[in-house]
Amino acid sequence: MRGSIRQRGRSSWQIQLYTGKGLDGEPKRHLETVRGRKSDAQRRMTELLASLDKGIYTPSGKLTLAELLNQWLEGYVRSNCSIRTEESYRGIIQVHLIPNLGHHQLKHLNYEMINKYYSKAGERLSARTGKKVSARTIHHQHRVLSEALKYAVKKGLLARNPCDLADPPSPKGKTMQTLTQSEVMDLLISARDSHYYPVIYTAINTGLREAELLGLQWRDIDIVSRSISVNRTLYKRRGVIQFNEPKTEHSRRRVSMTSKLAEFLGQYRLERERLYHQLGKTINLDDLIFATTEGEPLSPSSLSRAFGVILKRAGLKHCRFHDLRHTFASLMLLQGAKPKVISEALGHASVAFTMDTYSHILPGMQSEAMKLLDELLPAGVNAEEDLTSI
16 A cells, blocks of 8 residues: 555544665655545645655645745746746745745645735735735735645645635736827937937837847848848846747737838948947847847846936927826827737737737727717607608
8 A cells, every 4th residue: 555544633634655775775754644534634635645656745745835935936937937937936936925825834825824914915014115014915916826726736736726715916907108198209209319219110010029029130120021030039038138939829929010110120220230330240030139239138128228218308298218108108099000910010819918018008999989980870850750861
């Protein structure tokens, strides 16, 4: 037999499990006490046997949440998520989850402990802002914890994910920052003499993500067919520039350009060729489109800082460089572009996601649609009026 169960008290059961042989050839056994019904002990023994079969058995059942979180980061997140996602998860785990919940043994973790942590977290002050931690921040922590525990269930370390029963606070809706048409003009005027003008102008005209823009090479641009191919992204991690695959299958895409953008990028390439000639170099298809004077990759943090200065100089409200992507989508919707076209340009997984993201624009679109319908349809008539005139 690989394992056995014996009763120790009225509601206490001891599991004995054969786990293999030690270096001295003697059999090794796992002993664990389970409180509750015999069925609870049988379920726990089944979990232990499954973990042995999968090679993920942890001696004495003392795996802590901290150990599980680190296993998940190294065993799953690193190989299946983008660098930016990995860094975000790692920060949440190291700053919040491990210090507050990491000491709990995984088998003892329950939804009451998790809810208690969420409640206390909501009363703390953020070290960065000095304000109470927002419901959105706690919800992000809940999502990361839930994904890690889902991994534990899949690996046979838990029978059920306690986060499924937890009650994280509901995040409040976040107002999206977008620029109006006149504000876009003010921004471009302010950026006109900046080295970052080309990437800002392209962002507004395409809705590409910052990482996608900074990873573009000249081979990705087809001036004749007026299209841009998104094949890779640029990230800066711990001071080191890295190029990676697009974040999802939908992110790898071809985006159409306006004739004005195609003409601009054609002229911009000629300027870069002249610059390279002065430096004794020749431009080639593998060169980055948006780069330093010497052709080196642009730093995302430097771009963000410069963008903030340009906004301030234009007298515009603060927004992120990423909000140019939202501005593109908003302007397209307001101009009557079909949601599916916008969804494909943005690299979204579905049209439903696009419409949900930009639902705040819909009321204005509906008003415009009603005006068009009003022009199309005739006025109503009373029953006694002659309908032949319609």
